[in-house]
Amino acid sequence: MDWIRKNDKLISVVAVLVVTVLVWEVLCWYFEARDFILPAPSRIIMEWAEAPGYFLKHAGYTLMTTLVGFALAVVLGVAMAVGIVHSVFLDRTLYTLLVALNSVPKVALAPLFVIWMGTGSEPKIAIALMIAIFSIVIDTVLGLRSADSDMINMARAARASKLQILMKIRFPMALASMFAGMKVGISFALIGAIVGEFVAGETGLGHVILLSQGMFDTPRAFVAIVILGIMGTLLFYMVEVAERILLPWHVSQRSAHTH
């Protein structure tokens, strides 16, 4: 009983997934759905088991593209945010431009990246980066700006330099907001990578889905989709675990430590 109470969230998630899969299986069997319309879960698992190496290779490629795009988005995004917060000029120019660009559906720009960068992994990384960076920049700017003015005064009275205030006060205070941006960003990076693979190239799960569609091989497309679902979930939790490690003091995390 105790174990159940402690893990009630995990148990309910697993239960919902298991029931969904079972209902799906039963419905496919009952209506005799054909594989190319909607394959049953058992069929999808068989498809996966037939060529695990094939899926691993393509998943690895998509994962690599996503992670590189995301990492670049974090580095560039945070650097831009620091510049925007510290310079009126960058605020008026770069930030205004970013906010304006953010309203363009960025997926629409994907084909252009193929023209500019070819069909290798560069355009995919670039698209992942472009889609992920907005939320990171905007949330980091917000976080850096919302630093407690009393705290800044305290540091100034203790004769802290601007750089020290940035590193020791503004950054730690902005972390919660930055992580909110990164959680959105990591999911967006995966979308960007898939869009990049849709547009051009011969590798990645996006390419697998496109290829399966051409051959009406729906079970194979579903394997790729399932892998993407697992990957997206794991990537999101990776950011969340990093947040828990880096922000043990934050209000949203605190309960686990005080009890």
Add this chain to the structure above:
Amino acid sequence: MSRENSYVSIRDVGKVYPSPHGEVTALEDINLDIHNHEFVSLLGPSGCGKSTLLKCLAGLEKATKGEILIQDQPVVGPPDDMGVVFQRDILLDWRNILDNVLLITEFRRLDRSKYEDKARALLGRFGLQGFENRHPWELSGGMRQRASICRALLDDPELLLMDEPFGALDAMTRDDLNLELARLWQDTQKTVLFITHSIPEAVFLSDRVVVMSRNPGRIDEVLQVDLPRPRHLSVRESPEFGAYVSHLRQRFAQLGIVHGD
């Protein structure tokens, strides 16, 4: 009040803020000398500019008129030999108490190892031994404010500025901290400028109480408090103490300031 032995000298200071409805005068014609080792309170209602005056003295804001001298040097930025305690403890939540107290060693690039024993001793003095490795959010409001006083005292500054440091605490914790601060002053003889809107607190702690009125913020009266030192909380029951308090109450009533204490 000769200029020679004043540690802080505030001369004709005025502060005007621009606002959408024209200029707002926060401070006007402020003249005040604070002597070495003196405990001076600024007493007044909110909006009388007492915090603004403290910020100007701390070098966080610039006065628009007049000048402020500390040991005959004009204040242009935060002075070296100064500690500030604010109304909120503003400890950094991501550092433990010891690291919070040692914060200025990082800002001023001081050798941390030389200050660590001092920080522990200060925390011990304020009853926080054993809490060095705790985080601010694990401590009560009174303990947090004690830690922030330790932080301000780490480098043993000659001048201590306190901006309503006990305003957010409950009455009992406040009594406790008043007593600890009185003892600290007795032992270290620091020059203190203390801001408060509590009349008894100002009388209990101070050598002089500076009464401020608002709109614009001006000095209305400077009251010398000649109660014997060291003072204990029982001094508050003495008739002399009562006389000072009632004098100040009447002054605020004459100024038309409704004073809820």
